[in-house]
Amino acid sequence: MHSLSIQFQNLNLLIIAVIVVIAIILFLTFRRKNQQSSKIRYLLILMGIRMSIFIIISVIIIKPIIKWTTVERLDPIIAIFIDKSLSMIAHKDGSRDSLTFIIENVRSGFENIGANVKVFPFGSSLEKEVQSVEDLQFDAVGTDLSKMLVEGGKLLSDQNIKAGVVITDGVFTQGENPMLMEIDSRFPIYTIGIGDSLPVLDPSVFDISVPLFTDVGDTVSIEARILPLGREETLTVFLEEDDQVIQKKVLKPYQQSLYQTIQFKVIPDSPGIKRYSVIIDTLRDRNPFNNVKTTLLRVKSAHTLMIMIQGDATFESRFFARIIKTIPEMELIDLLEFQNKWHTTSQTEPFQLKWDAVALFGFPTRYTTLVQMEAVMAKFRQDQPAIYAQCTRSTDIAKLDRLVGEPFFDNFRLNLKNVTPVSVQIVKNQRNHPVIRDIHMGILEKDLLAELPPVGMPFIQIELSNIFKPLIETVLPVRKPVIAIAESNRSRKAIVTGLDLWRWDMMTIDKENHELYSELLKGLVEWLTDTLSTSNIQFHLNKTIFLTGEVAEVEGIVTDIQGNLIKKAVINAELLDSRNNSTAFLIQWNGLKYSGMIPLRSEGEYQINAVASVGENELGRFQQKLTVLKNPVEFSTIRQNIEVLRSIAANTGGRYLRPDEFPSSIDDISLEFTTLDKRHELKLWRWHGIFILLIFLLFSEWVIRRLSGYQ
Numbered sequence: 165m166h167s168l169s170i171q172f173q174n175l176n177l178l179i180i181a182v183i184v185v186i187a188i189i190l191f192l193t194f195r196r197k198n199q200q201s202s203k204i205r206y207l208l209i210l211m212g213i214r215m216s217i218f219i220i221i222s223v224i225i226i227k228p229i230i231k232w233t234t235v236e237r238l239d240p241i242i243a244i245f246i247d248k249s250l251s252m253i254a255h256k257d258g259s260r261d262s263l264t265f266i267i268e269n270v271r272s273g274f275e276n277i278g279a280n281v282k283v284f285p286f287g288s289s290l291e292k293e294v295q296s297v298e299d300l301q302f303d304a305v306g307t308d309l310s311k312m313l314v315e316g317g318k319l320l321s322d323q324n325i326k327a328g329v330v331i332t333d334g335v336f337t338q339g340e341n342p343m344l345m346e347i348d349s350r351f352p353i354y355t356i357g358i359g360d361s362l363p364v365l366d367p368s369v370f371d372i373s374v375p376l377f378t379d380v381g382d383t384v385s386i387e388a389r390i391l392p393l394g395r396e397e398t399l400t401v402f403l404e405e406d407d408q409v410i411q412k413k414v415l416k417p418y419q420q421s422l423y424q425t426i427q428f429k430v431i432p433d434s435p436g437i438k439r440y441s442v443i444i445d446t447l448r449d450r451n452p453f454n455n456v457k458t459t460l461l462r463v464k465s466a467h468t469l470m471i472m473i474q475g476d477a478t479f480e481s482r483f484f485a486r487i488i489k490t491i492p493e494m495e496l497i498d499l500l501e502f503q504n505k506w507h508t509t510s511q512t513e514p515f516q517l518k519w520d521a522v523a524l525f526g527f528p529t530r531y532t533t534l535v536q537m538e539a540v541m542a543k544f545r546q547d548q549p550a551i552y553a554q555c556t557r558s559t560d561i562a563k564l565d566r567l568v569g570e571p572f573f574d575n576f577r578l579n580l581k582n583v584t585p586v587s588v589q590i591v592k593n594q595r596n597h598p599v600i601r602d603i604h605m606g607i608l609e610k611d612l613l614a615e616l617p618p619v620g621m622p623f624i625q626i627e628l629s630n631i632f633k634p635l636i637e638t639v640l641p642v643r644k645p646v647i648a649i650a651e652s653n654r655s656r657k658a659i660v661t662g663l664d665l666w667r668w669d670m671m672t673i674d675k676e677n678h679e680l681y682s683e684l685l686k687g688l689v690e691w692l693t694d695t696l697s698t699s700n701i702q703f704h705l706n707k708t709i710f711l712t713g714e715v716a717e718v719e720g721i722v723t724d725i726q727g728n729l730i731k732k733a734v735i736n737a738e739l740l741d742s743r744n745n746s747t748a749f750l751i752q753w754n755g756l757k758y759s760g761m762i763p764l765r766s767e768g769e770y771q772i773n774a775v776a777s778v779g780e781n782e783l784g785r786f787q788q789k790l791t792v793l794k795n796p797v798e799f800s801t802i803r804q805n806i807e808v809l810r811s812i813a814a815n816t817g818g819r820y821l822r823p824d825e826f827p828s829s830i831d832d833i834s835l836e837f838t839t840l841d842k843r844h845e846l847k848l849w850r851w852h853g854i855f856i857l858l859i860f861l862l863f864s865e866w867v868i869r870r871l872s873g874y875q
Contacts (some may be wrong), residue, residue, distance in 0.1 A: 165352060167231070167232060167233040168230070168231070169228045169230075169232070170228050170230050170231075171228065172226045172227065172228050172229075172231070173226070173227035173228070173229060173805070174225060174226050174227045177451070179225060179226060179342065179364060183222055183225070183226075183697075185219055185238065186218065186221070186802075188199075189623065192829055199844060200753065201471060204550075206741055206871070206872035207452065207463060207870060207872075208870055210415075210865060210868055210869065210872070211427070211654075212711040212867065213627045213861050213865045213868070216861050217858065217861050217862065217865070219255050220854060220857065220858045220861070221858075223849055223854070224849050224854070226738070227847070227849050228849075229470050229845055229846070229847055230845065230846040231236065231844070231845045231846075232842070232843075232844055232845075233842065233843050233844070234384070234844065237706060238279065238323065238324035239279075239280050239324065239334070239602070240278070240279045240324055240326045240834075240835040240836065241279065241280045241281075241282060241320065241323050241325045241326065242274045242279045242280070242281045242282070242325070242326060242327055242328075242329065242451065242486045242833075243282050243284060243316065243319065243320070243325055243327075243328045243329070243351075244267065244270060244271065244281060244282070244283045244284070244311060244328075244329045244331065245284050245285075245290070245328060245329070245330045245331070245332075245527065246267055246283060246284070246285050246286070246287055246300065246331045246332075247285075247286060247287075247304075247307060247330075247331060247358075248285040248286065248291075248301065248302050248303065248304050248331035249287050249302065249304040249305070249306070249307045249335070250302060250303060250304065250305060250830070251307075251333055251335050251359075252302050252332070252333060252358060253302045255333065255358060255359035255360065255783075255803075255804075260300075260302055262661075263300075263302065263358070264297050264298065264300065265824050266296045266331060266356070266358075266844060267300075267331065268828070269823075269827075270329055270356070270826060271283065271604075272333070273296070273826070273827055273830050274835075277745045277830065277835060278835060279326070279835050282320075283297060284316070285300055285303075285458075286307075286308075286311075286312040287304025287306060287307060287308075287337055288304065288306040288307070288308050288311070288763075288825065289308065289311055289312075289660075290311070290312050290315040290316060291320070291699050293734075303831065305712050305765060306337045306711035306713040306763070306765075307332075307335060307336045307337050307338065308337075308338040308339035308558075309332070309334070309336040309337060309339065309342050309808065309812075310336070310339035310340040310341070310342055310345055311338075311339050312330075313342060313345075313347050313349070313353075313456065313812070314691075316328060316348065316349075317347075317348055317349045322763070325350070325351045325353055326351060326817065326833055326835055327352050327353070327354060327833045328349070328351055328352070328353040328354070328816075328833060329353075329354045330353055330355045330356070330809075330812065331356045331358065331844065332355070332356075332358060332809070333357065333358045333359045333803070333805065333809040334355075334357065334359075334804055334805030334806065334807075334809045335803070335804075335805055336805075336808070337713055337714065338713075338715060338763075341546070341808075342808050342811060342812050343808055343811040346815075347812065347815045347816055349816040350457075350655050351815075352813075352816050352817035352818035352833075353812055353813060353816040354813060354818040354819050354820075354821060354823050354826075354829070354833075355809040355810070355812050355813045355818065355819075355820050355821065356822070356823055356826060357806055357809050357821070357822060357823075358804060358823070359803060359804040360803055360804060363704055366448070366449060366451055367390065367391060367392045367393055367399050367417065367444045367446060367455065367489075368390070368391045368393070368394050368444070368454035368455060369388055369389075369390060369442050369443075369444060369455060369456060369457040370388075370389040370390065370391055370423060370457075371389050371457060371726070372386065372387070372388045372389075372440070372442050372457040372459050372723055373388075373389070373459070374386050374387075374440060374459050374460075374461045375461070375507075375794075376462060376512070376721060376729075376756070376757060377462045377463075377464055378432060378461060378462070378464070379463070379464050379465070379466045380433065380434060380435055380463055380464070380465050380466060381431065381432075381433070381789050382431070382432070383429055383430075383431050383743075384429070384431070384432065384461065385427055385428070385429060385446065385700070386403065386427070386428040386429075386430060386440055386442070386461075387425055387426070387427050387428075388399060388428075388442040389423050389424070389425055389428055390415065390423065390424050390425075390426055390442075390444065391422075391423055392415045392416070392417045392418055392424055392444075393417065393418060397414075397416075397417075398414050398415065398416060398417070398447045399411070399414070399415045399416055399417050399444055399445075399446060400412055400413075400415075400424060400444070400446075400864065401413045401414075401415060401442060401443070401444050401445075402442070402443045402445060403428045403430075403440065403441070403442055403443075403824045404440065404441040404442075404443060405430070405438055405439070405440055406438060407439075407440050407441075408449055409855075410430070411428050411430075413426055413428075419432075425794065426442075426443075429646035432461070432463040434463070435463050435464060435465035435700065436463055436695045437460055437461070437462055437463070437702070438460070438461045438462075438463055439459075439461075440459055440460060440461055440462055441458045441459075441462075442456065442457055443454055443455060443458065444456070444457045446759070451711070453709050453710065453711055454705070456537075456707055457706050457707065458704065458705070458706060458707060459706075459719075460702065460704050460720070461706065462702070462721075463695075465493070465695060466493060467493060467495065468491075468493055468494045468520045468521065468693050469494075469495050469497065469517055469518065469519060469521070470488060470494060470495070470496050470497070470519075470520065470521040470522065470523060470689075470693070471497050471499055471514055471517075471519050471521070471522050471523070472484070472485065472488075472497070472498050472499065472522075472523040472524060473499045473500075473501065473522060473523070473524050473525070473527045473540070474498070474499070474500045474501065474525045474527060475501055475525065475526035475527035475528060475529040475532065475558050475559065476525075476526045476529070476558050477500065478525060478556065479528065479664075479666050479667070480525055480554055480663060480664075480665070480666065481498075481523075481525040481554075481633055482666070483665060483666030483669070484554070484685065484731070485498070485526070486583060486682075487682055487685050487686050487689070490682075490686065490768065491686065491689065491690065493778075494689070494693070497510045497512075497514050497517070497781055498510070498672045499514050501527060501528075501529065501531075502846040503533060504531070504533050504536070508653050513538060515543065518547050518551040518838075519543050519547040520547070520549055520550070520626070520693060521549050521550040521551070521552065521689070521693050522540075522543075522544075522549045522550070522551050522552070523552040523553075523554070523690055524551065524553045524559075524560040524564070525554045525555065525556070525558070526554070526555075526556040526559050527822070528540075528559070528560050528563040528564060528567060529558050529559065529560055529563075530558075530560045530563075532560065532563060537563065537566070537567060537725040538739050540567060541566075541567055541569075544567070544568065544569070548653070548654055548655050549655065550653065550655055550656045550657070550692035550693055551658070551692075552657075552658050552660070552692060553568075553572065553658070553659045553660070555622075555623075555659060555661050556663065557578055557579075557620065557622045559582075561573050561576060562842075566633065567801065567808075568657070569653065570629070570631065570652060570653065571629045572628065572629060572659055573626070573628060574627040574628065574630075575625065575626075576625060576626050576627065577621045577623065577624045577625040578623060578624065579621075579622055579623065579624045583620040583621065583622050583663055583664070584620070585612050585618045585619070585620055585621075585664075586618055586620075586621045586623050586638045586639070586640065586662075587616075587638065588616045588617075588618060588619055588620050588621060588636050588637065588638055588639060588662065589616060589636070589638075589639050589641040589647050590616070590635065590636055591633075591634050591635055591636065591637055594634070594635050596781060596782050597649075598687070598691055598700060598724070599635060599672075599684065599687045599688050599691050600635060600684075600687075601650070601781050601783075602609065611645060612686065613689075615682065616680065616825075617668040617669070617681070619646055619662035619663065619664060619665060620662060620663035620664035620667075620839045621638065621644065621646075621661070621662060621663070622661075622663055623644060623661055624742060625644075626645055626661055628643045628645050628648055628659065631650040631652045631657075632645070632648040632649065632650045632657075632659060633648060633649055633650065634646070634647070634648040634828045635647045635648060635649060636662075636684075640662055644661070645659075645661060646660070646661055646662040647659075647660050647661075647684070647688065651686075656691065656692045656694075658691075658692055665681040665685070668681060669681040669682055677850065679771065700722055700723050700730075700776065700783040700784040701720065701722050701775075701783055701784030701785060701788075702720050702721050702722070702723070702775065703718055703719065703720030703751075703758070703774060703786040703788070704720055705717070705718055705772070705788050706719070708788075708789070708790050708791065709790070709791050709793065710764050710790060710791070710792050710793070711792070711793050711795050712764065712765065712766065712767055712769060712792055712793065712794060712795065713761065713763075713764070713765065714764050714792075715763050715764065716758050716761070716762040716772075716790060717759065717760075717761060717762075718737070718751060718759065718760045718761075718772065718774070718788075719757055719758065719759045719760075720757060720758055720764065720786070721757050722758065722776045722783055722784070724783075725868055730776075730783065731753050732753075732778065733758075733776045733777065733778050734776070734777050734778070734785060735751040735760075735774055735775070735776050736748075736774065736777070737750070737751045737757060737760060737772065737774040737775075738772075738773050738774075739762055739770055739771075739772055740770060740771045740772075740773060741768055741769075741770055742768050742769050742770075749760060749761070749762050751774060761815055764790075764792045766792065767792050767793060767794040768791075768792055769789065769790075769791055769792075770789070770790050770791075770792060771787060771788070771789050771790075772786070772787065772788045772789075772790065773785070773786070773787055774786040774787075782836075806820070819832070
């Protein structure tokens with residue numbers, strides 16, 4: 165012990181004066197009741213007790229800190245990190261006995277020259293020290309070398325670690341590539357390689373990247389990082405679009421772990437979600453399940469053409485046309501049936517164009533000719549447009565069903581006398597539909613749609629076919645659909661049976677509901693012509709077949725009905741096994757997209773369920789099945805990754821060694837002891853026993869004074 169010092173935290177002249185006064189009072193207040201009863205020994209005992217009390221009170225008041233330093237000798241420590249993954253005992257001539265022999269050989273070699281050896285196993289993470297090597301079980305289904313290096317560097321930070329010895333085959337299935345990371349180690353790391361270092365044929369697709377969105381006709385670059393590991397003459401890499409091969413490239417394989425970036429150029433010619441896969445084709449492959457990666461490309465249409473066909477000119481079509489003009493990417497061409505002829509204001513023949521969507525207003529009528537019906541039906545078969553049907557009393561329902569190729573109505577009856585105003589409401593279980601939910605940029609107040617303006621109803625009775633789901637219905641004992649939607653025959657459809665939406669929209673003066681029907685119909689048209697999704701949540705897996713120990717990657721985006729990215733959605737995700745046991749995992753926004761990782765530790769059939777929501781509004785759901793094979797991913801590359809082991813050793817000041825080279829390299833490691841100055845301090849006033857001692861002394865003094873005759 166050296167550098168002893170005392171520091172007073174609360175000492176000044178006033179406190180010193182108070183302490184002196186207390187001391188004088190303590191020693192001048194002994195008075196006896198009876199002079200004959202006093203004994204000198206009681207006086208000495210009382211003075212000793214009062215001295216102790218005085219010292220304790222002084223300590224509490226002035227708060228002294230006693231500081232001193234001791235020197236501790238630290239013996240040299242060697243840390244052995246042993247890979248306990250399954251692949252370690254799967255190498256040629258490899259076994260549990262041979263590995264324990266290597267570990268014991270390394271341990272005894274260091275112990276013979278005076279080192280303290282500690283053994284730490286690792287797989288997916290660094291584990292606690294093991295005392296007996298015989299207790300090691302090589303059963304880990306994953307290896308994370310990068311995590312071991314980070315945690316190992318923080319290990320025993322107050323100890324004298326002279327070197328680390330990593331015994332592994334260098335195969336990692338999780339975490340960062342050690343060759344690409346900065347290793348911050350305070351001691352050199354020696355790597356001992358296990359297994360044959362000759363490369364096997366195991367090319368793999370490491371990752372694939374595409375933009376989130378593009379427009380029809382734009383050139384898109386699809387990049388993939390390939391690890392073309394093997395000894396064949398060439399490797400063929402295919403690019404698939406929606407399971408169809410569209411391009412291929414030929415690569416030369418390498419015998420080292422060197423990534424190569426390849427690039428494909430594609431020009432999407434139609435809107436929608438395109439699925440692209442990069443696939444490596446080989447005749448012989450150690451692990452064929454890492455030869456594919458899949459991603460999604462969302463292709464937007466910069467121009468949407470809607471044909472508005474009118475059986476009779478009404479205010480409904482004018483109101484609808486005004487709404488369409490507020491959508492920048494949409495073009496509207498009118499087509500009027502009159503006296504068995506087509507009339508249009510367009511300079512281009514409408515039947516020569518591609519129809520993306522069609523709005524039918526009172527069409528077809530009972531006057532529509534067979535030729536006109538055949539012309540429209542041919543465009544429907546050819547272009548498969550989205551269909552908006554506004555039913556009026558002039559609509560011939562039988563012809564409408566024949567026109568679209570499936571029934572819109574199961575039963576109906578028109579009111580031949582007049583159009584009746586009726587109150588309407590949102591269907592309870594449809595409040596979450598994008599047409600309703602995304603009004604006003606996705607912000608929907610609870611009372612915004614509490615009371616919708618009424619509409620005109622030309623039908624006495626309506627029964628839609630079962631393909632339709634009503635969004636808005638009448639408030640009557642017998643509810644009638646006003647706006648209903650359907651998805652069938654590869655297109656979206658909407659039918660509107662209420663009239664005078666323009667009138668009620670214009671006459672509504674309530675601030676919150678102003679132009680409500682304009683917003684509803686605009687949302688309806690955007691939903692009809694949305695070619696990017698059938699759901700606001702658009703996720704995908706990087707592949708569907710995995711090996712035990714691999715990590716599945718889920719990526720995607722969440723959008724509103726206008727296609728705008730939603731970055732603040734909450735994603736509740738779970739992995740279900742065949743017994744419906746649920747394991748939750750995290751999917752969150754990373755600045756570009758939503759992404760999540762799922763460790764797959766056991767074989768079997770699984771399903772991913774994810775639900776996206778903002779506040780109380782559910783935006784959409786994602787489900788995907790996947791298969792985990794019994795083969796551990798550790799077995800997919802049964803070879804020694806010598807490049808990784810050499811990189812770890814070189815970046816930390818160590819050396820790469822084979823097991824038979826190790827004994828001759830022990831002398832390279834310095835095993836000198838070091839000293840560590842440890843600083844100590846003692847704060848007596850914080851000791852909980854000091855108050856107990858003070859009470860005991862006061863009680864003892866009182867008892868002795870009573871016995872000795874002192875007051």
